[in-house]
Amino acid sequence: xxxxxxTVGATPVPVPVPVPETADTPxxxxxxxxPAPASxxxxxxxxxxTHDTRIQVNGTPEVRRIGQYLAEILRPSTGYPLxxxxxxxxxxxxxxxxxxxxxxxxxxRLDSGRSGVILTARAPAGLFHGVQxxxxxxxxxxxxxxAQPGPWLVAGGTIEDVPRYGWRGAMLDVSRHFxxxxxxxxxxxxxxxxxxxxxxxxxxxxxxxxIAVDSWxxxxxxGGSTQVGGGPGGxxxxxxxxxxVRYAASRHLEVVPEIDLPGHTNAxxxxxxxxxxxxxxxxxxxxxxxxxxxLCVDKEVTYDFVDDVVRExxxxxxxxxxxxxxxxxxxxxxxxxxxxxxxxxxxxxxYGKTVIGWHQLTGATPARGAxxxxxxLDSTSAEEKxxxxxxxxxxxxVVLSPADRIYLDMKYDKDTPLGLDWAGYVDxxxxxxxxxxxxxxxxPAAAVRGVEAPLWTETIVTSADVEYMAFxxxxxxxxxGWSPVSAHGxxxxxxxxxxxxxxxxxxxxxxxxSPQVPWGAR
Ligand code: TNX
Numbered sequence: 001x002x003x004x005x006x007t008v009g010a011t012p013v014p015v016p017v018p019v020p021e022t023a024d025t026p027x028x029x030x031x032x033x034x035p036a037p038a039s040x041x042x043x044x045x046x047x048x049x050t051h052d053t054r055i056q057v058n059g060t061p062e063v064r065r066i067g068q069y070l071a072e073i074l075r076p077s078t079g080y081p082l083x084x085x086x087x088x089x090x091x092x093x094x095x096x097x098x099x100x101x102x103x104x105x106x107x108x109r110l111d112s113g114r115s116g117v118i119l120t121a122r123a124p125a126g127l128f129h130g131v132q133x134x135x136x137x138x139x140x141x142x143x144x145x146x147a148q149p150g151p152w153l154v155a156g157g158t159i160e161d162v163p164r165y166g167w168r169g170a171m172l173d174v175s176r177h178f179x180x181x182x183x184x185x186x187x188x189x190x191x192x193x194x195x196x197x198x199x200x201x202x203x204x205x206x207x208x209x210x211i212a213v214d215s216w217x218x219x220x221x222x223g224g225s226t227q228v229g230g231g232p233g234g235x236x237x238x239x240x241x242x243x244x245v246r247y248a249a250s251r252h253l254e255v256v257p258e259i260d261l262p263g264h265t266n267a268x269x270x271x272x273x274x275x276x277x278x279x280x281x282x283x284x285x286x287x288x289x290x291x292x293x294x295l296c297v298d299k300e301v302t303y304d305f306v307d308d309v310v311r312e313x314x315x316x317x318x319x320x321x322x323x324x325x326x327x328x329x330x331x332x333x334x335x336x337x338x339x340x341x342x343x344x345x346x347x348x349x350x351y352g353k354t355v356i357g358w359h360q361l362t363g364a365t366p367a368r369g370a371x372x373x374x375x376x377l378d379s380t381s382a383e384e385k386x387x388x389x390x391x392x393x394x395x396x397x398v399v400l401s402p403a404d405r406i407y408l409d410m411k412y413d414k415d416t417p418l419g420l421d422w423a424g425y426v427d428x429x430x431x432x433x434x435x436x437x438x439x440x441x442x443x444p445a446a447a448v449r450g451v452e453a454p455l456w457t458e459t460i461v462t463s464a465d466v467e468y469m470a471f472x473x474x475x476x477x478x479x480x481g482w483s484p485v486s487a488h489g490x491x492x493x494x495x496x497x498x499x500x501x502x503x504x505x506x507x508x509x510x511x512x513x514s515p516q517v518p519w520g521a522r
Pocket of ligand 1: 358457
C-alpha cells in the first residue's frame with residue numbers, strides 16, 4: 001500500500017483506491033473504512049492473523065466481553081482458535097487506558113504492525129468501535145460463517161479516531177409493523193458495524209402499542225393485536241424489552257424508547273374508552289393515515305395514564321432519554337398541545353429521564369435540557385425552521401433527521417418497490433452529501449447533538465425490507481455522525497461504500513445496488 005496516502009484531518013481526503021487482494025497486500029487501506037476515521041497514518045508492515053494469533057484482553061470483564069465478541073466474528077471464517085486470554089504475547093491486544101483523555105468516551109487508537117494490532121481506548125465503547133474498524137480492515141470474507149482462504153492482513157499504521165457527535169442514531173418503527181426481538185437484534189448488529197450508538201424504538205402509534213404496561217394491560221393485549229394491513233401485530237413483554245436493551249448495550253447502543261403523544265395514539269384510545277374525550281373507544285386502525293387521533297388533554301385520567309406509562313417505561317430504560325413524540329398532533333389544538341407538553345415533560349423528568357421529542361415540541365416550551373428531533377425538509381417553512389433555531393439558541397439540543405435526506409423509508413427513485421415518497425426520492429448521494437454542522441440556519445453548531453436515520457414501516461414488513469431500505473444509505477448517516485467534515489467527500493465515499501457490498505453479501509444483507517455507487521462484480 002502506498003505510504004502516506006491518507007491523512008484524514010485538516011487536508012482533503014484523497015480517493016481511496018481499493019487495493020487488489022494478493023498474498024501480502026491488505027484488503028483495505030487504513031482510511032478505507034466507514035465511517036472514515038478522524039486520522040489515519042499508514043506505514044510499516046501489515047499484521048497477519050494466523051493460527052497462533054491470540055486476543056489479549058486486559059482483565060476487566062467488559063474488555064473480555066469485547067474480546068469474545070471479536071473472536072466470535074473471526075473464528076468461523078478464519079478457522080483459527082483465537083483464544084481470548086490475559087496472557088501477554090503477540091496478537092490482537094485490547095487495552096483500556098483510562099487516563100487517555102484525548103480519546104474521549106468513544107474514541108480509540110489502532111496501532112498495527114508486524115507483531116500485532118493494539119487497540120487502545122479510554123472506555124469500553126471505544127474498544128468496541130475500534131473492533132468494528134479492525135473488522136472492516138479485514139477482507140469481506142471475514143464476515144462469512146464458514147472457513148475461508150484468507151490471507152487475513154491488517155494494514156500497518158495508526159488510526160486515531162473520535163466521533164464528531166455523541167448522538168448517532170437509527171430509529172425503527174415497530175408499531176406500523178411489528179418486529180420481533182430477533183429482528184431488532186439483527187438490526188442492532190448491523191448498526192454496530194458502523195458505530196451507531198442510539199437505537200430509537202417507536203413503540204406506539206395509531207396502528208399498535210408494542211410495549212407491555214402492567215397498569216394498563218389492554219394497551220398490548222388489544223392495542224397491540226394488529227398492524228398496518230391488518231396482520232396480527234405483536235408486542236414486547238417486559239422481559240423481551242429488557243433483552244433488547246441488554247443486547248443493544250452489549251453492542252454499545254443505548255435504547256431510546258418512544259411513546260408518541262398526544263397524537264398517534266389510536267391504539268391506546270381503542271384500548272381504553274376513558275382516554276377519549278367522548279368516552280367512546282374508536283376501532284383499532286390498520287391504515288396509514290396520520291394526524292387523526294389525540295389523547296384528551298382536558299381529562300385528568302390522561303395524565304394518570306401518561307404517568308403510569310412513563311414510570312414503567314423509565315424503569316425499563318437504563319439510558320438517559322425518553323422520547324415523547326409530539327409530531328403531527330393535527331387533531332390537538334395548538335393551545336391544548338402546549339398545555340399537554342407543559343404537563344407531560346415534568347413527568348418524564350420526575351422519573352429521571354431527559355425529554356426528547358420531534359421538533360414540533362419547539363412550538364411548545366421544551367423542558368430545560370430537552371432535545372428536539374428535526375424531521376423537516378428543504379421545503380419546510382422558514383417560520384418552522386426559525387422556531388427550531390430559536391429553541392436551539394435557548395439551549396434545546398437538536399438531533400437532525402431531515403426527511404428528504406435520511407428518512408430510510410423514502411424511496412431511492414421512482415422504481416423502488418418499497419417505501420414512501422412524500423419527502424421526495426432520496427438517493428444515496430443525497431442522503432450522504434450534506435453537513436449536519438451547518439444544515440439548519442441559525443442553529444448554533446454546539447446545539448447539534450448528532451444525526452438519526454428513522455425507518456418508518458408502513459410499507460416495511462420483513463428484515464429483508466429493512467435492509468433493502470437501510471443499505472446502502474445507513475453507512476452514510478454513520479459517517480455524517482462520526483467523521484470530521486474534512487473527511488467528507490462523495491467521490492471518495494462512493495468508492496469506500498462500494499467495497500462494503502461484498503461485506504453485506506457475506507453477512508446475508510440484501511441491499512439496493514444503487515447506480516450511483518461503483519459496486520464490484522458479484
Ligand atoms: C411522518 S416523521 C411521520 C410518521 C410517518 C412518516 C412516514 C414523523 C415524526 N411522523 O408518522 O410514519 O412520516 O414517512
